[in-house]
Amino acid sequence: MRRLAAVAMAAVCVVSVVAVSSPAWANPSGCSQGNTTISQSGGYMTAWNDAECSSSATRTFRIEIKRDVAVLPDPVVSSYDDYWTGKFYYAETSSCDGGRSANYYGRSFFTSHPTYVDTSNLMVNTC
DSSP states (O other): HHHHHHHHHHHHHHHHHHHSSSOOOOOOOEEEOOEEEEEEEEEEEEEEEEEEEEEEEEEEEEEEEEEEESSSSSEEEEEEEEEEEEEEEEEEEEEETTEEEEEEEEEEETEEEEEEEOOOOEEEEEE
């Protein structure tokens, strides 16, 4: 009985991890994103990404710089929305975060379908 309970608990944990790590919705139909990039120079961070869609429509493509914290949700340090009617989108944002030393990452997504693309964490001593 204990073994069955342990197996069931392990299965629940695996399902929970998969559910948390996968976004809820897809990109808009016919759209795809590039790879989000984040960099820093002198403590000044910049994140950017682009996206392309097969048909022209009015969409909002967002880029964010987020601080990775132990308790969710991670705060948005800076963001930019590329609100555009077309097929090609580009968003870039830059910021300092008040002299903090922390892990930061970039995230991009279409606001109507938040399938996000994250960078890995970048440790930054911000300006």
